[in-house]
Amino acid sequence: QVQLVESGGGLVQAGGSLRLSCTASLRTFSNYAMAWFRRAPGKQREFVAGITSDSTTSFADAVKGRFTISRDNAKNTAYLQMNSLKPEDRAVYYCAASSSIATMEHGAYWGQGTQVIVSS
Numbered sequence: 001q002v003q004l005v006e007s008g009g010g011l012v013q014a015g016g017s018l019r020l021s022c023t024a025s026l027r028t029f030s031n032y033a034m035a036w037f038r039r040a041p042g043k044q045r046e047f048v049a050g051i052t053s054d055s056t057t058s059f060a061d062a063v064k065g066r067f068t069i070s071r072d073n074a075k076n077t078a079y080l081q082m083n084s085l086k087p088e089d090r091a092v093y094y095c096a097a098s099s100s101i102a103t104m105e106h107g108a109y110w111g112q113g114t115q116v117i118v119s120s
Helices: none
Strands: 004-007 010-013 018-024 033-039 046-051 057-059 067-072 077-082 091-098 114-119
Touching (some): 046 067, 057 067
Antiparallel strands (some): 046 057, 067 077
16 A cells, blocks of 8 residues: 655744655655645645656745755655745645656645644
């Protein structure tokens, strides 16, 4: 059974930082592309950041320069380092895994999400 578990969410003041972690029970974790999505209150789910099996990264314009995605294949874990957080970053953040970034939206395994609240 495939399981993705996110952790690291919580309450933080604007300008602060959080690091989210996603651990996946994938036998061939290193072959998967990993990504983070988020869903803010009253909004549709949106792509935040992605990382391919060869560690090529991509970011949504809204988080470029502030967020970093990385992975540790030995730990079957992907990370999202979030710096300079803004109130508009408030959302439930979801980890996803798929064969490629292109198939992530509708062909991914998903975690249950972790909530990030940014106070002002």
